[in-house]
Structure formats: C-alpha cells, structure tokens
Amino acid sequence: MIITILLAAWMILAGVGKLMQPEEVLQMWDKWGYPAAFMMFIGVAEIAGSIGLFIPKLRKLAALGLIIIMIGAVVTHGINDEYSNLMGPIIAIFMLVLTIVLRRPIGQKE
DSSP: OHHHHHHHHHHHHHHHHHHHOOHHHHHHHHHHTOOHHHHHHHHHHHHHHHHHTTSTTTHHHHHHHHHHHHHHHHHHHHHTTOGGGSHHHHHHHHHHHHHHHHTSOTTOOO
C-alpha cells in the first residue's frame, strides 16, 4: 500500500505540473515535437491513473496505462539523448509492476 501511495503522489504531482503548463515545461515538450494539448492529455491521464490505483477493479488497468505513459517517457528521453532523465520513468515502471503484483491476493490468478 505504501508503494501505491508514493507512486500515486508522484504521478499526481507530475500530472499537475503538466496541467499548470510552466514555460520551461512547454519549451521541453515543444523541443520534443509534442503539442501542448498532448501534454495536457498526459497530465490528465497521469492524475486519472493515480486515482485508479486506489480502485480495486481499476487498479490493473490504471497501472498498465501509467506503464504505457512511462514507456513513452523512456522513449522520448532516449531519442533526445536525455539519459539523465531515464531513471525516473524506469523506477515508476518498476513500482507500477510491483503495485500490480503485490496487491493481488496470494494464490489468485489473473
């Protein structure tokens, strides 16, 4: 549960940061070739996914959605030679996988 809380807080902060559209973040997304509307979409998706992590029937789907977003972040940073920015999304992916695996009752198959 602690992993889920920390992960959700992290993703909510990331999502809110995108929704606030600070100039330096807008410039980064522009440099990567993504429109501001896509940044807004990702911000909303991160917040929605974070909330979904606490809803048992949506937990797996929310985690998978956030994993897809984080894979996109890894690809974006990799393509743009921003290797120092790779660790955050990679850690998030690891934590999301743990959230899926550890929150499942022992012996339950999905």
